[in-house]
Amino acid sequence: MPDPLFLPGDAWLHRLDPRVKLAFAVMATAALLSVENIWVFLGCLGLCHVLLLSARVPLARLGGAWRMMLPITLLIVLLWPLFTPVPGTPVGQLGALTFTWESLLGGVAAALRLNALAFAFLVWLLTTDQTSMVLGFRRLGLPYTWGVTLAITLRYIPTLYALWERVLDAQRARGLVTAHANPWRAARAHLPVLVAVLIQALRAAETLSRALEARAFGAPGHTPTLRRPLHFGRRDAVALALIMLTFGGIIAARSGGWV
């Protein structure tokens, strides 16, 4: 079974208002996209890890997230110098291309920024159950059906990943070899997997949409219940203030040209 994105628990981060956690992810995104400073990226990554560990998220789970991000991280680090060469101190040569220390550092910074973004959203996703998420969306003015749809989409990401693994196994059992040195051939070899996953995902989506409708989703004449009340307490206010100060400060510093 795939690990769902949400990790059940009762830590302080789980109890925090879902809107505050969403504000963390959104403000972190704004800050990370507004600056070009590797220390900000590293700082944000460190903060996310501290928050998640304080919410008793196991190290193995964080390791799993890093493993998921590893291929794209490597790809960025390796390809960045090719597509955005920066003049500077040369460290290596590949044909006509010269790798400089500065371009490699640019690749590392870009990969760190992406990971920091992913972990900022993980702080929200790993500690917010679906009902709270929908509740948060509704209180922010999003229609109920949109909130449910968004929450279900997030819930299905690990399921799709598990489906990909299962289909890959089924095709490998028929002799499919996906490991090729040539990236183009490797990508093409995954085509039978991609097509089968898409077909099955569409089937599953159709079943799910019918099942939702059969359970009165969108039933006319009913206002859906907010089963659990949402209380924006003092702790939530403090957390929100800190988020605004930290990330707002970074954005302001960028505008002032200090970072």
Added chain:
Amino acid sequence: MSAPLVRIEGLHFAYPSPRAGMTLPPALRDIQLSVAAGECVAIMGASGSGKSTLCLALNGLVPQATGGTFRGHVWVGGQDTRTTPVAALATQVGLVFQEAEHQLCTLSVEDEVAFGLENLGLPADEIERRITWALEVVGLNPLRRHPPAQLSGGQQQRLALAAVLAMQPAVLVLDEPTSGLDPVGRQAVLAVLANLQRQGATILMATQDAEAAAALADRVVVLHEGAIVLEGTPRAVFGQEARLHALGVTVPQLCALSARLGSPTPWLTLAEAVQALQAQWPPTHPVDVPPATGMPAAEGDALVCLEDVWYRYPSGVQALRAVNLRLEAGEAIALLGANGCGKSTLARHINGLLRPQRGRVLVRGQDTRRSPAGALARWVGYVFQNPDHQIFAPTVWEEVAFGPRNLGWDAATVRRHVTAALERFQLDHLAELPPATLSCGARRRVTLAAVEAMQPPVLVLDEPTTGLDGALTECLMAWLAECHAAGRTLVFITHDMARAVLAPRCVVLQEGSVALDAPTAEAFAQVDLLARAGLMPPPIVALGLQLGLRPPPLTVTDFCRRIGLSPFPHTGEGDAPTPALPVHGAGA
């Protein structure tokens, strides 16, 4: 009997055609059916006979979501399902879909049950009360906070049931509620349904599970090509064994036995069968005949050898513990056990999809840890439980040719093997159609043909009979018998204990360890051990054991032989001659 709660009059429905100029045959034809409050009706029929379509028509998804040509009327609780919005019908009709996994949409058991109630806008305290009640009914209250994705198949099915029960619909409609469940999970679902039935619930259940229909239903309705062709009490319907067999419907084992022995009425329960047999054919002198299994064990070299194999998933689940297993060339084994006991994990070690973390797996003497991924496909063919896990090609021909091409065969050899495989599974007339648009039964045949075309000497089949009708199951079993007769080695993973008798040897897994490795007849006699492993012997074995036949007979034919009677010619059980494959065309 009270006024009908469900009334269907002159229902005719055809799905919209997938492309211009193509017309699909009607999925439902002239259906007339009434169901009274408190009644339990089983809808049976071969794959593609219209069972699921009828279920969807009951809550309005047909035609509201599907489109298509719809004539006639369906009323539930006085509401016309064609014009009342599906979501508004939710309090009248509770529909549990076939694959529970695909209808669970939340992250905890209680949220799943609450979802429909929140949509109805019920007060929060009423929602809490109904969650507790519904979870109590299905026995899942202790798992309220669990993520649905981590429940077993049987638990997921019960959760899906609780989610609709909580909405207190007037009618419960269940599409294949026991399909794909292990014997214990299936039994738990049936117990919940029996309890609901006693409490007066109105239930319509589309099913291939004849034993479940015999145990629960007040009435059985049999569909064929969209029309009702048989209707009556279970005793009246299951008494027509030859007719049901021709319609591709499985008959409960005890009914098949009563028909073979010429009993005037079919036996629906073990108690009835014991009473009748003790009165008329007391087996005081059972004939000492070893039970026929259909497949003698072959002797030869070890083709597959697992030595002290351990495997743990990254999630921390220890799936295999110190498994030792030796398979001779030409041998057939049934791999049995509850959901999650490690059967599929073990099977994936045989074709190298998984490598042992401790111990080793040898296939033809070759250590799988040193074989590149996909290299074992030449020797080990794997039939996955869900045919849709592999179907991707634009045509059936291309789909079947995919494996042989991966093996590096030349074009002429590929063509020869693909053509033969398509003919073997009567798919040649569908060769140019896209496999994804075929019926479920036809898609399953495509996956069997895809493996057959590769001609692997070892075949691993993961729950191949799940969701198949009687005729297709018999065809599958006939193919396996052919493969075995040709000297191929079979590993047959199944929950279907009546079909597991195909193999002369069975291996029972419990929590990742081999709990039992014995000849099938001996293994099936160990009822307590089977129960601990989440298994139950099939009814014919239970009957034999009750009558003191040891080792117990494994099939109806064996049973007749063992009590010294010649069985009548076959009329419809899996251990007998196999009919020609039914032709399933494209479409729903």
